[in-house]
Amino acid sequence: MALIIDGKKIAAQIKDECREKVAAYKEQGIEITLAVVQVGHDPASNVYVNNKKKACEYVGIRSLSYELEETVTEEELLALVEKLNNDPTVNGILVQLPLPEHIDENKVTFAISPKKDVDGFHPYNVGALSIGLKGYVSCTPAGVIQLLKRSGIEIAGKNCVVMGRSNIVGKPVSMLLLRENGTVTVTHSKTENIKEITRQADILVVAVGKPRFVTSDFIKEGAVVIDVGIHRNADNKLCGDVDFEDVKDKAGAITPVPGGVGVMTVAMLMSNCTASVEINERA
């Protein structure tokens, strides 16, 4: 039976560290504010945004809630982002994705000032990550690295395989693993003989967006398996991209869903908001 990597415990550590830093800032008269923008009432987004607001409260970050109707125009949303960009009391801006179809997500993401982009989605921050400059690193990928590091799993020199090449997970996770001196391979929907590649992985990060896609025949005995997927079935039960029951005895370590990467996304948002005080100062 594999080590079950306890995302909740690691997320709690990170939130506690943030809470201490935020308290120290408060003593210097510095208050941190996160603007949380949600459009519509997607049930999954409701849960995620709520978890973020609760975490803010715990850590001591002020959160401003903007709940916009599904019918809001792109122009109105962009105007709100611009207002928040120009508000010196706002340190971080989060526009929860997905947005409704009539709104161009890229346009909105790119409108957020890179200095307030606590999601790390702006091309400036994505570029900074790829050339090793300081900046905001997006929360889910940063959470994957923290899960590994805080579980004592060595990345340097290891064969790391990332399944999936999305802009918000696959690509940034692979950049981060490379920064940690892993030997990184990225697989995707056009990859041939995929299992031959994934079976080489010492560390397998799965972000394919398909429920229980990865079974034990994808992995090497003893591999570390990080499951980024999250899916809800008709009875509201959650599962990941990995068939946990099938993989858990073969893996050396594995993250559960829920209680794995998802909770780390929220913790790393708190970490980015805490770091925003310094990043906001930077030219």
Ligand code: L34
């Ligand atoms: N702008 N949009 C923006 N930033 C993000 O970082 C996100 N993401 C993804 C979706 N859209 C976004 C999130 O917040 C995914 N995501 C997210 C956040 C929290 C959780 C999962 C995904 C989470 O709290 N997961 C819990 C269970 C939640 C449940 O009951 O559904 C877990 O234990 O995995």
